[in-house]
Amino acid sequence: MAKAHVYKRDHINTDEIIPARYLNTDNAAELAQHCMENLDTEFVKKCKPGDCIVAGGDFGCGSSREHAVWALQGAGVGAVIAKSFARIFYRNCINCGFYPIELENATEKINNSDEIEIDYEKGVIKNKTQKKEIKFKPLPDFAIAIINDGGLLEHIGKKK
């Protein structure tokens, strides 16, 4: 079961998710040690495999660095649920086989430490702590297919 880590803020940017001082490597395990460091130095300690980040709008704005997604994946984050996503980050997520979930007022529907379970294809988040179901618009089928294959290159490889 995934725990929610809620950041009630818009514009959580790539410099917060993975500061550029660590971009001298593209190793996910190394990047993961610094995940969210400019925003929350405790995040890496708190995050357990499969946990989710919940945030406001424009999540992932800034750089095109896919390192932001690798850091999140490396830290064990299962998905990010946000009001909206910056464009390049959103695309990078799908390309890396990682779920970006758009949910209006996400930080009001999910509280910090809530236990949640996500059905990505049906578009349902079960908030077990609050005992309610939250609907979201699932990603388009082609994006889900890319994510299920593990990313864009894996997806292309499979098609051939």
Add this chain to the structure above:
Amino acid sequence: MPMTITEKILAAAAGKNEVEPGDIIDVKIDCIMCHDVTAPAAISMLKEKGIDKVFDPEKIVVTPDHFQPAKDIKSAELHKRLDSWAREKKIRYYYPLGKAGVCHALLPEQGHIRPGDCIVGGDSHTCTYGAFAAFSTGIGSTDLAAAIATGKLWFRVPASIKFVLNGKLPKGVYSKDVILAVIAKIGTDGALYKAMEFTGPALGEMSMEARMTITNMAIEAGAKSGIIGFDEIAKKYLDEHLKERKQYKVYQSDADAKYEQTIEIDCSKLEPVVALPHLPSNGKSISDCAGIKIDQSYIGSCTNGRIEDLRIAASILKGRKVAIRTIIVPATPFIWKQAMDEGLFGIFYDAGCVISAPTCGACLGGFMGILAEGEKCVSTTNRNFVGRMGHPKSEVYLASPAAAAASAVEGKLADPRKYM
């Protein structure tokens, strides 16, 4: 069907007669920009998947810039991977150290950007090239790998927002102030997923260098791309910079093309703008923020590290002394030499500035001017997020080269107009 310039370029690149916003299309790529942070990962992905092919070694431009000259062992390893790949794949336009420069200043300068082209780069500020009436957007490493291997990428056709830049810029107000004012107006997600199309008479008095500052920051409003129509000023620049394949296709927006929104800006009413920490949309007029004590001034980057920017800074620093650490970063070797030949280096030296090699350097908190806890930097760069240029408790104030130079002289945020 009437179309915007962006829709026309994308339609042509997808081999279609027409497209409309929301369409998902497969697009042929004319130019791919690769640098030292995102490209090495793309190369490794391709190797891992056993994809050895480069779709066209003449359509890929490679330059290390973020951490070059290598700042530490790890970045040296990134450069080594980039270098050996570029040589192995016989990438024709590879700019190693000595020729390398900040990518978005280097590619237009070296004649790689053409109107009507569809350009991608592993860097969010790839939107810069839209100043040349091209479609250009930033991508991550996986997309970069796919583009390198296949020469194609899928895109959703963006809706366009039109920005009409009216009036004449007052003295001391520059294109940087215009784009900071635009972002302050619409917010850092005000153009999310959109194409920002800039038109209007104020552009007629801006050089290509000045225009690139505007399209460079389209991403800071969340946009997919920024674009400016072709005109005589663009033609003159291209005549001087294109070395080969001098023909290109010019697209113009139809008069009745559909825009999601039209926003008019009266440039004649603008003052110098400073974006306060920690968002590029926190723009304030200089008169509302002058006097804030500053520890460092940084003049460079893909936003404002071109020759015109250095000339503007030098015109203020001439015969004056800086009160704080001031770092000048010419964006490319050619700009570096131009600045030296024009005597700007002497002015910077006499004023007490230091001049760096071309690099992205401290703009993204890499090296060559990192901030300590609690320090404040006025910077001609494009982002002022938390920790962008160093310690998470440092602050970045985005401004024009003129405002950064004036602030360097006073040691606090200063109005450049009093030095003109």
